[in-house]
Amino acid sequence: MLEGVTKTYGTREVLRVDRLSLTGGQVHGVMGPSGAGKSTLLRLLNMLETPTAGRILYRGRDVNRHRPRLELQRRMATVFQKPVLFDGTVYDNVAYGLRVRGVRGPEIRKKVTDTLRAVGLEQLEKERVRTLSGGEAQRVALARALVLEPDVLLLDEPTSNLDPQNVALFEELIRSASSRRGTTVILVTHNVFQARRLADTVVFVHEGRVVEDGPAAGVFRSPRDERTKAFIHGEMIY
Template identity: 45%
Template sequence: MNNTILEVYNLQFKRGNREILNIDHFALHERETIALIGPNGAGKSTLLQVMALLLKPTRGTVEFRGVPATPRNALAIRRRMAVVFQEPLLLNTTVYENVATGLKLRGVPRQEIKKRVGRWLELLGIAHLAGRRSHQLSGGEAQRVSLARAFALEPDVLFLDEPFSALDFPTRLSLLNELDRLLKDTGIAAIFVTHDFSEVPYLTDRVAVLKNGRLVKTGTFEEIFKVKPRRENYITSLYRVFESDAAG
């Protein structure tokens, strides 16, 4: 498709003799959010890190806007991406400096940094925390800082690796709703890894099911779970996905 932003072909990743991933094809399109789900050990986080060019595949190609990633252009491509992990991984400095860090590393002019940091602190409701140090933040506040740092980079693709799993339900729900709004407003494409399937209908256009390192099913929420979003019984339907012949 001509609106494909990220694509992988014939992807394999091994650790020693153990095959972690074996994926024929996967694609992310402009303005799309894909939920990557699967059982523990399915390879979800590994696939995310390979697509984010943080891990080198054993075999295969990662393409960004139709251009294969190579050692020569990997850094330039990575600068069009941002990653939010389960742990915020904040520096021991102020909230402002944490959000500004990536922009400084990219050589963004000082006034532009000030403008972007201020905007994203405001949009994520943490402008009042700008001068607070990272160790003084709650879990939800720290993850908001991590999101602000990622969005301030104005990436083409945002990778989210179970970013809310350590948060309580009200905080998680609030951040999911805000993230949904921000992705729609900015048009940033995203891949969202989660083990909490209650998060899936809040954000995603498509769902990709990973099992034993292989993509076994992709489709809309309703196609995968066989129920309409937000109905109470959709979580239990997940197990049918893994146990069905199609997922075998």
């Protein structure tokens, strides 16, 4: 739930959200052309940045007043558009989040192995990450987030650099995280078809404003806003 949130860089206001509610346990697609403020919205939600004004509420509490902040941050995990992997092996990367949480060794091993199997990378466990292909690297980044079993999973155009096969795998993993664990997924994408396939609700962002939001089926069938309509029909290309 966002209330009157604005984010300003210098004198430039990049995002203004008067009110936006994202229900737990659903997949929310955040759409809009490049530069619309989607990524900024994501960085506010995962607490990498704090709003210039306004409040972001998680289960009724202001996230930026929540102490300890870390405890809340650890309920979320993010996959960025460009996977930044830490120097080391695939295993090390997937284990990272568990290690910083102080999870015990045997438990880490089990979870990492399970997750790697789920993303189809079990045979690359001991590989150094710099030997990986782009698709493999992005799968490591996803595994690194999924292994944490987060309450909220934030994805910033995670499939934009992937081949169709990997895209399908990603979508399946996202869907299962949502349906099996009840994870809230916030998926930033400019791919209309992906949003249609995955999203329960859709938020459409344009020039720093939320111009439309609501159940995916409704928005896609009969968009109220002209800009949303243009985007959905492929007339507004990023």
